Amino acid sequence: MTKEAHELNLPADIKYAKAHEWARVDGEIVIVGLDDYAQDQLGDIVFVEMPEVGETFDKDSVFANVESVKAVSECYSPVSGEIVEINERLEDEPELVNNDCYGDGWFVKIKATNLAEMDSLMDHEKCRASVKGE
Amino acid sequence: MSTAKKKTPLFDWHQEHGGNMVEFGDYIMPLWYASGTKKEHLSVITDAGLFDTSHMAAVLVDGPGAYELIQFCFTRDLDACIGKDNKPIKPGRCVYGAFLSEQGHAIDDGIVYQVNDTDYIIVVNAGMGGVIAAHLNSNLGGRQAEITDLTDQLGKIDIQGPAAVKTMQAVLKNPEQVFKKLLYFSFKGHFDDRAPTAEQVQLLDGTPFLLSRSGYTGEVGFEIFTQRKHAVNVWETIVAAGQPFGLVACGLASRDSLRTGAVLPLSHQDIGNWTYANHPWPFALPFDVSGSRFTKSFLGAEVLQAAGPDERTLTYVGHDLRKVDAHGARVIDADGTDIGTVLTCATDMAIGRHEGKIYSLASADKPEGVKIKGLCCGFIKVNKGLAPGDVVTLQDQKRKLKVSIETNVRPARTARKPLRTFLK
Numbered sequence: 150m151t152k153e154a155h156e157l158n159l160p161a162d163i164k165y166a167k168a169h170e171w172a173r174v175d176g177e178i179v180i181v182g183l184d185d186y187a188q189d190q191l192g193d194i195v196f197v198e199m200p201e202v203g204e205t206f207d208k209d210s211v212f213a214n215v216e217s218v219k220a221v222s223e224c225y226s227p228v229s230g231e232i233v234e235i236n237e238r239l240e241d242e243p244e245l246v247n248n249d250c251y252g253d254g255w256f257v258k259i260k261a262t263n264l265a266e267m268d269s270l271m272d273h274e275k276c277r278a279s280v281k282g283e
Numbered sequence: 284m285s286t287a288k289k290k291t292p293l294f295d296w297h298q299e300h301g302g303n304m305v306e307f308g309d310y311i312m313p314l315w316y317a318s319g320t321k322k323e324h325l326s327v328i329t330d331a332g333l334f335d336t337s338h339m340a341a342v343l344v345d346g347p348g349a350y351e352l353i354q355f356c357f358t359r360d361l362d363a364c365i366g367k368d369n370k371p372i373k374p375g376r377c378v379y380g381a382f383l384s385e386q387g388h389a390i391d392d393g394i395v396y397q398v399n400d401t402d403y404i405i406v407v408n409a410g411m412g413g414v415i416a417a418h419l420n421s422n423l424g425g426r427q428a429e430i431t432d433l434t435d436q437l438g439k440i441d442i443q444g445p446a447a448v449k450t451m452q453a454v455l456k457n458p459e460q461v462f463k464k465l466l467y468f469s470f471k472g473h474f475d476d477r478a479p480t481a482e483q484v485q486l487l488d489g490t491p492f493l494l495s496r497s498g499y500t501g502e503v504g505f506e507i508f509t510q511r512k513h514a515v516n517v518w519e520t521i522v523a524a525g526q527p528f529g530l531v532a533c534g535l536a537s538r539d540s541l542r543t544g545a546v547l548p549l550s551h552q553d554i555g556n557w558t559y560a561n562h563p564w565p566f567a568l569p570f571d572v573s574g575s576r577f578t579k580s581f582l583g584a585e586v587l588q589a590a591g592p593d594e595r596t597l598t599y600v601g602h603d604l605r606k607v608d609a610h611g612a613r614v615i616d617a618d619g620t621d622i623g624t625v626l627t628c629a630t631d632m633a634i635g636r637h638e639g640k641i642y643s644l645a646s647a648d649k650p651e652g653v654k655i656k657g658l659c660c661g662f663i664k665v666n667k668g669l670a671p672g673d674v675v676t677l678q679d680q681k682r683k684l685k686v687s688i689e690t691n692v693r694p695a696r697t698a699r700k701p702l703r704t705f706l707k
Contacts, residue, residue, distance in 0.1 A: 151303055193321045195604055195657060
């Protein structure tokens with residue numbers, strides 16, 4: 150079964166976007182990945198189509214595509230900024246997204262142009278409530 | 284009207300064992316289990332997988348007119364369908380084919396089992412038992428045959444992959460006798476314990492079932508038909524016996540990717556409400572040696588024998604594992620012309636390309652260092668002829684993928700290998 154809302158691992162120290170990307174601030178860098186709900190719903194992730202380092206994205210624009218056995222899904226940038234690093238391990242080990250979505254399964258590091266955009270994201274409680282449909 | 288979905292007899296087992304349950308037609312079925320689709324797909328290539336296919340339907344056709352009725356409604360010629368020499372069907376053999384409308388469209392595909400001269404079992408897709416039973420009844424003419432739809436009365440379990448043979452050896456009462464001359468597309472035993480053949484195949488505890496050497500993955504294995512009340516016992520007995528051999532429970536997602544890699548059609552997706560011709564499955568039609576005329580007349584044949592449709596169904600394989608969403612995706616040729624639609628797009632995780640050639644994890648001849656990461660593959664329906672190697676672009680809302688027309692997808696499939704090669 151896919152996980153129920155109360156079973157999801159949603160750490161309190163990060164923020165969540167509507168499409169279930171997570172964002173963690175580290176200085177002026179924002180680390181981005183897919184949250185537990187997204188990886189669980191997608192099933193086995195078999196391929197991640199990454200952006201190039203140096204590309205810039207507006208908040209809520211598509212920065213990556215994730216291929217699961219079920220479908221291709223778009224990932225939306227939770228903040229505006231420039232890609233400064235991508236997780237190259239995902240090229241050979243896309244299953245890291247399923248196995249460790251907040252750790253080794255991170256996607257990109259973004260140099261944010263406006264860190265205040267983080268305030269528009271959900272905290273873990275709101276994120277869980279949104280899964281429940283509240 | 285109730286919209287409640289139906290459960291197979293194994294529903295509780297799936298739920299208790301981490302099955303990701305989804306609605307599939309009228310049924311709630313496992314899409315995958317906790318181990319994930321990739322592992323399930325690969326296990327069937329390297330070890331074995333177990334599938335609940337109890338949503339599929341069986342229809343009995345019994346009586347002195349049964350043979351002629353099936354001859355009229357089914358695309359295979361029962362007088363000429365077994366082996367290279369096209370011998371007649373005989374008890375214990377089964378054949379794959381399709382049921383067509385008068386317009387030559389595919390109503391469904393299925394397998395016809397000959398129990399004896401007058402008794403047949405027809406296995407068709409989920410939700411199609413009633414449709415095919417009604418279709419047969421409406422084409423009875425003066426023939427004497429009793430048609431019984433067994434929808435939801437049986438449990439059906441498929442065990443597929445090289446370790447299927449050792450696993451079944453461990454659970455069968457008399458495996459040597461059962462496996463003897465059990466050729467590809469033959470069967471023994473019966474799910475009905477009153478049938479004379481029911482003693483042929485039993486679990487060690489005496490539970491009878493029909494064991495068919497067939498499947499929907501391209502790999503060696505069996506399809507098992509049992510009374511609904513026995514399904515959980517048969518399933519759990521096989522799961523336990525298969526553990527040391529790496530057997531895993533598999534959901535519908537890996538079933539779909541495995542069958543695509545084996546170049547097998549999904550009814551109502553790759554075949555359906557259009558002319559059943561110009562497709563990768565000519566063996567399902569009763570062609571004579573010339574390959575252009577049929578050896579019998581049957582419902583829909585006239586349309587197929589006429590000029591033939593402009594559209595043709597072709598197999599393709601991509602160059603990496605990325606897919607398009609088949610719903611609504613278009614096929615664009617090298618000139619940029621839209622030439623048709625995508626029927627199926629799946630990823631066979633057990634294959635990769637090396638210098639253009641496709642290798643499977645199971646390929647004995649795969650070069651050292653070849654990386655097997657999976658390739659997208661499937662079927663397209665297009666309005667112009669293409670040759671193997673021709674490149675077309677599949678285009679959905681999100682991406683364009685270049686794929687090559689191929690005649691085969693996953694090499695080194697095991698379905699037809701002798702059973703004894705898996706018992707060493």
